[in-house]
Amino acid sequence: AMSPKEHAYPPDHGLNDEMLALGHRYLTNRARKRRQGGDAKSVNWWTREEERTLVKGVKELGKGRWSMILHKYRGALRGRTTVDLKDKWRNIERAEARRKRLKLARAAVEEMEGKRHRSQENKKCQENDRP
Numbered sequence: 001a002m003s004p005k006e007h008a009y010p011p012d013h014g015l016n017d018e019m020l021a022l023g024h025r026y027l028t029n030r031a032r033k034r035r036q037g038g039d040a041k042s043v044n045w046w047t048r049e050e051e052r053t054l055v056k057g058v059k060e061l062g063k064g065r066w067s068m069i070l071h072k073y074r075g076a077l078r079g080r081t082t083v084d085l086k087d088k089w090r091n092i093e094r095a096e097a098r099r100k101r102l103k104l105a106r107a108a109v110e111e112m113e114g115k116r117h118r119s120q121e122n123k124k125c126q127e128n129d130r131p
Contacts, residue, residue: 044079046088053077054088063089 053076057069066082077085 049076050080051088051092054085055092057085058089 053073054069057065057073061068061072066085069085070077070080070082
C-alpha cells in the first residue's frame with residue numbers, strides 16, 4: 001500500500017526538492033477554500049503587494065500551481081484562495097494582452113500618420129520644384 005505522501009506525489013509529479021519541502025499540506029487545503037460568513041462574497045480588492053507576490057509565485061513555481069503559491073506566500077496572500085489566485089492571474093494576462101494590442105494599434109496609427117505627413121510634404125516639394 002502507498003503512503004498518503006506517495007499517493008499525493010505520483011512518480012512523474014515534476015516537483016523539485018523545494019516544492020516537495022513545502023509538504024503535503026498545499027495539496028489538501030480544502031478548509032481554506034471554504035469561506036466563512038454569508039453567501040454573498042464582498043469585494044476584496046487586491047493590493048500591489050499581493051499582485052507582485054502572485055507574479056513572483058507564478059515565475060518561480062509556474063502557472064496553475066495555485067496551491068503551492070498560496071502555501072509558499074501564505075503571509076502575503078492571507079485571506080486569498082486558489083480560485084482567487086487563478087482569477088487574478090487570468091485578469092493580469094488579459095490586461096497585459098490589452099496593453100500589447102493598444103500599443104500595436106497606436107504604432108500603426110502613428111505609422112499611417114507619418115506616411116500621410118511625408119506624402120503631403122513630398123507633394124509640396126514637387127509643387128515648389130515646378131517652374
